[in-house]
Amino acid sequence: MPIYVYEVITGDGSSGERFEIEQPMSAAPLTQHPRTGQPVRRVYLPPNLGSKYTPGSTQNKLSNENVEKAGFTRYERDKLTGTYHKVAGKDSAAPDTLKP
Structure with missing residues (x-):
């Protein structure tokens, strides 16, 4: 009921x-x-519908392993120097570090 x-x-x-x-x-x-x-x-309240786009599933889909498996490269910014360092990706043409 x-x-x-x-x-x-x-x-x-x-x-x-x-x-x-x-x-x-x-x-x-x-x-x-x-x-x-x-x-x-x-x-009347909105229904509570499960979704495949929950914050947890989105974070899982954007994990370094999944990004790398999809063939993309991911960089993260160093807060002190402002440079970007490669954290995921196997493309040899992609540099290991990017300066802004």
Whole structure:
């Protein structure tokens, strides 16, 4: 059964306390809080969808091993000198160091 989010409607019409309740999809939306009897409205939230582009998977795809396996070269900047050093890639034509 799905879990729905409701919020209490306060006297001035603003949002109040939020709570979750498990209901069948065929049930009508609640109009009153189950314990207090205060008026409530259902809150529609965006779904939580899994994605192949999560920060963890993106970081894994851009790892030095994957960059090198794809035939690319990766450089990282040295903060002290400002030069770029090769950290991934097997291309012999690519220099080991680049100066800005």
